[in-house]
Amino acid sequence: MIKNQNIIDQLNGLLSDYQIFYQNLRGFHWNIQGKNFFELHVKFEELYTETNVKVDDIAERILTIGGTPIHNFQDYLDTAELVPVKNVHDDETAVKTIVSNLEKIIIKEKAIKEAAGAVDDSGTEDQMSAFVEEQEKTLWMYKAWLK
Template identity: 50%
Template sequence: MQQLNVIGLKQKDTEQLAERLNLLLSNYQIFYMNVRGFHWNIKGENFFELHEKFEETYNDLLMKIDEIAERILTLGQRPQHAYSTYIKNSDIEEVKDVHDGPSCVREILNSYQITIRLQREILSLAGDADDEGTSALMSDYIKEQEKTAWMLTSYLGN
């Protein structure tokens, strides 16, 4: 018989989900720092609009970082917490010295593409494991980020 954790999910499933959630956590941490840097360093014609949008974005990312770490803990696993681990495991790369609006927005869109792809993978795994909590979290993130990606793409005129 499979060992179940306190929320009734199979141990093997929670370990696999936590592994993928930790990868997502790594990506979110790098994404967060990139957007924080865009907020600090944005220059140009749309400064006020983008400065505010980037602050809204990094605050949202920070909230998601906490939710993901807490979900990993809920699954009975341990969230990774070393920045060196985040850099090593993230598909999103550090962005340095970017301060023009369109370049910042393109980097954010690239990061959403990476997180949405990974969240869809986690959504599928969570469905297979009957993990409604993780499924709901990923579904909410995907829905929200697809709309944001559409809006940012429209902002760029694409």
């Protein structure tokens, strides 16, 4: 067994969640309607672009520590905690889904950070710290939009 197998497994779970999150965001971007269309169409594109970078970063981290990133949609669906959504056209449902997804992702990232720290995997620990810091701010902004 690979020394970091637990971390690899957790990162693959996170990778799966990010892939579902990414596809949810693409759907929101494509399908948003209503008075907030112009604002949210742009914001959703920004968020899915950032998410796509994180997908690559996580996969590369898995490779760096000796693992293989999962890389097909059935494995993502089988492994992810997040749930794919479809036919979301209204702003409030889209933003509430983003908030819920980010909350779950942040919890997972904090757990990975803690597990990585326990096995002296400072690279993974640092990566998760950076992700959490950025996403907590994003989460705050989307929650503020909902008020």
